[in-house]
Amino acid sequence: MGLSEQEQIRREALAELRKLGIDPYPAAEYRTNAFARDILDNFSDEKNNFEDVVLAGRIMSRRIMGNASLAELMDPSGRIQIYVRRDDICPGDDKTMYNTVFKHLLDIGDIIGIKGKVFRTQMGEITVGVREFTLLCKSIRPLPVVKEKDGILYDAVTDPEMRYRQRYVDLIVNPHVRDVFRSRTKIIQSMRELFNSRGYLEVETPILQPIPGGATARPFITHHNTLDMPLYLRIANELYLKRLIVGGFEGVYEFAKDFRNEGMDRTHNPEFTVLEIYVAYRDYYWMMNFTEEIISKAVMDLHGKTEIEYGDKKINLSPPFRRVSITDAIRENTGYDITGMDEAELRKVCDSLEIPHSPEMGKGKLIDAIFGEKCEHTFIQPTFIIDYPVETSPLTKMHRSKPGLVERFELMINGKEITNAYSELNDPIDQMERFQDQLRLSEKGDDEAMFIDQDFVRALEYGMPPTSGMGIGIDRLTMLLTNQPSIQDVLFFPQMRPLSQKLKAESQKEEYLELGIPEGWIEPIKALGFTTIAKLKEVEKAGKLSNDLNGYNKKNKLGLPGLSPQAVEEWLKK
Numbered sequence: 001m002g003l004s005e006q007e008q009i010r011r012e013a014l015a016e017l018r019k020l021g022i023d024p025y026p027a028a029e030y031r032t033n034a035f036a037r038d039i040l041d042n043f044s045d046e047k048n049n050f051e052d053v054v055l056a057g058r059i060m061s062r063r064i065m066g067n068a069s070l071a072e073l074m075d076p077s078g079r080i081q082i083y084v085r086r087d088d089i090c091p092g093d094d095k096t097m098y099n100t101v102f103k104h105l106l107d108i109g110d111i112i113g114i115k116g117k118v119f120r121t122q123m124g125e126i127t128v129g130v131r132e133f134t135l136l137c138k139s140i141r142p143l144p145v146v147k148e149k150d151g152i153l154y155d156a157v158t159d160p161e162m163r164y165r166q167r168y169v170d171l172i173v174n175p176h177v178r179d180v181f182r183s184r185t186k187i188i189q190s191m192r193e194l195f196n197s198r199g200y201l202e203v204e205t206p207i208l209q210p211i212p213g214g215a216t217a218r219p220f221i222t223h224h225n226t227l228d229m230p231l232y233l234r235i236a237n238e239l240y241l242k243r244l245i246v247g248g249f250e251g252v253y254e255f256a257k258d259f260r261n262e263g264m265d266r267t268h269n270p271e272f273t274v275l276e277i278y279v280a281y282r283d284y285y286w287m288m289n290f291t292e293e294i295i296s297k298a299v300m301d302l303h304g305k306t307e308i309e310y311g312d313k314k315i316n317l318s319p320p321f322r323r324v325s326i327t328d329a330i331r332e333n334t335g336y337d338i339t340g341m342d343e344a345e346l347r348k349v350c351d352s353l354e355i356p357h358s359p360e361m362g363k364g365k366l367i368d369a370i371f372g373e374k375c376e377h378t379f380i381q382p383t384f385i386i387d388y389p390v391e392t393s394p395l396t397k398m399h400r401s402k403p404g405l406v407e408r409f410e411l412m413i414n415g416k417e418i419t420n421a422y423s424e425l426n427d428p429i430d431q432m433e434r435f436q437d438q439l440r441l442s443e444k445g446d447d448e449a450m451f452i453d454q455d456f457v458r459a460l461e462y463g464m465p466p467t468s469g470m471g472i473g474i475d476r477l478t479m480l481l482t483n484q485p486s487i488q489d490v491l492f493f494p495q496m497r498p499l500s501q502k503l504k505a506e507s508q509k510e511e512y513l514e515l516g517i518p519e520g521w522i523e524p525i526k527a528l529g530f531t532t533i534a535k536l537k538e539v540e541k542a543g544k545l546s547n548d549l550n551g552y553n554k555k556n557k558l559g560l561p562g563l564s565p566q567a568v569e570e571w572l573k574k
Contacts, residue, residue, distance in 0.1 A: 010140045013105040024138035030113045032056050037077035043118050043126050050118035059110050064103055081127040088131055109139030146173045164488050184478045190301040200251030205240035213453045214238030217260040233259035239456045241278045246464045253277035263528055265556050266486045270495050273474040282468040284407045284423040288384055291419055292319035302481055310414055310483050321382040333375045356550040356562035358543030362441050364391035379412035394434040396422040421470035428460035506531045515571045520560050524552050542569040
C-alpha cells in the first residue's frame with residue numbers, strides 16, 4: 001500500500017530537517033523539571049513562579065500567526081498551551097528555527113522539548129512562553145484529528161476495532177483512557193498494601209507447567225525441545241501456591257497471568273490476570289470476611305466511597321455482603337431443589353428449564369449450567385454464593401456439617417463472578433479420588449476436566465495445614481470499579497484476530513443456511529473461529545460445539561433459543 005499525501009509530506013519534512021543538520025531522533029537525554037498538570041494547578045500570578053521550566057511532550061494543535069504562534073503540548077500529565085515567538089527563539093539574525101523549522105517542518109504529533117517562562121494571557125489562559133525548543137521525535141504518520149470545544153469532543157476516536165488494535169493511538173487521542181489503567185494499578189496497589197501489612201509473601205510460580213492444574217479449563221499446549229516434553233501455559237497457579245503453604249509459609253499471594261484456550265467475549269480474554277492468595281490455618285468463613293475487606297478497601301482507595309455506578313446500576317460495596325447457598329439460589333430462581341439429585345435427575349431439570357446439555361457434562365457442569373442460565377445474572381449487589389455440591393469443586397474440603405457439599409464460595413457482583421474461594425482440600429487420599437473422578441469425566445469427552453497432578457498429591461501427603469485460598473479476577477474487578485463495559489477496555493493489548501486472517505475469504509451466509517443453521521447462530525459460530533464451512537466440518541464432537549455455542553449465547557445475552565447436540569450433529573452431517 002502506497003503512502004498517503006500527508007505521509008509523503010512528512011517524509012519530505014524529515015529529509016529537510018536532516019539537510020538543516022537537525023537530528024529528528026536525537027539520542028541525548030532531555031531532562032524536564034515540570035509537568036503540565038503541576039503548572040496548571042500551582043501557577044500563581046502573584047508569586048510569578050515557574051520562571052524557568054523545561055517540559056517535553058507531543059504537539060496536539062498549532063495556530064501559526066505570522067511571527068508568533070500558539071500550540072498545545074501534551075505530556076503524561078495533560079495539556080498546556082505554549083507561545084512561540086520568532087524573536088524569542090531566534091534572538092540573532094538567523095530566523096531558521098522559527099521561519100522554516102517551527103512553521104513548516106513541524107507537525108501535529110511531533111514530540112518536542114521546550115524551555116521557557118509561564119505567564120497568563122490576556123484571555124486568562126496559563127501559557128508557557130518558549131525561549132528554546134528541541135525536536136525530540138518526528139512523527140511521520142498523522143494522528144486522527146480530534147477537536148474539542150467547550151469541553152465537547154468532536155470527531156472523537158470511538159471505533160473499538162481501531163482503539164484496541166492501535167492502543168498507542170487510543171492513548172494519545174483519548175487521554176481519559178489512561179485513567180482507566182491508572183485505576184487498575186491503584187486497585188492492585190491497594191491489595192498489595194493490605195497483604196503486605198499482614199506479612200503475606202508475594203511470590204512467582206511457573207507459567208510453563210508440565211500439568212495444567214488448579215482449574216477446569218482447556219489449556220494452551222507447546223513443546224519444549226531440550227526436554228522433549230509437552231508443556232502447558234498455566235490455567236491457574238493454585239497448586240504451586242499450595243505447595244508453598246506445605247513448605248511452611250503462613251500466607252502467599254501472586255498477581256498471575258493465566259491462559260485458557262477458550263472463547264472470547266465481553267468478560268473473557270485468553271490471557272487474563274488473577275490474584276490468588278492462600279493463608280494457613282484459615283477457613284472459607286474467614287476468607288469471606290477478608291474478601292469483603294479487600295474489595296471495600298480497593299473501592300475506597302480508588303473512589304473514596306463504597307457506592308459505585310456501573311452502567312445504569314448503583315452497587316453498594318460496603319460490607320457485609322449477602323450470603324446464599326447455591327442450592328437456595330437455584331431454588332429461589334427456578335423452584336427446583338437439587339439437593340441430593342443424581343446426574344439423570346439433573347438432566348431432567350435441565351430439560352424442563354430448557355437448558356441445553358450434552359452427554360460429556362457431569363453433575364458439576366450440569367449444576368453450573370443451571371446456576372449460570374437461571375441465577376447468576378440476578379445477583380447485582382455483592383453476594384457470596386456458598387456451599388457448592390462436591391462435584392463442582394475437585395480441590396475443596398468437604399463441608400464440616402452438610403454432607404455432599406464443600407466449603408466454597410463465589411462472590412457475584414453485577415451478575416458476574418468476581419472471586420472464587422475454598423477451604424482447601426488437604427486430605428491427600430480424598431484429593432486423589434477427586435482427581436480420578438475428573439479423569440473419568442475426561443474420558444467421557446470433557447476436555448476441560450482436570451489432569452491428575454501426582455506431585456501435588458505427594459506434597460499433600462507430607463501434610464498441608466488447614467488453609468483457605470481465594471482468587472480474584474483483576475480484569476473483571478477493574479471493569480466493575482471503572483465502569484467499563486468490556487474486558488478489552490481494561491487490557492492494554494487485548495487479543496484480536498490478525499487483520500490478515502480477517503481478510504481471508506470467509507464462507508458466505510448462504511453456505512451456513514444450506515446446512516440448516518439458523519441465521520441467528522451464524523455470527524456466534526464465526527466468533528468461535530468457524531469462519532468457513534471447512535473448519536466447521538472438522539468438528540468431531542457435536543456436543544462440545546453445542547455447549548460452546550450455548551455458553552457464548554448466555555455470556556453475550558443474545559437471547560437465541562438453546563441448541564441441542566442432535567441439532568448440531570445434523571449440521572455436521574450435511
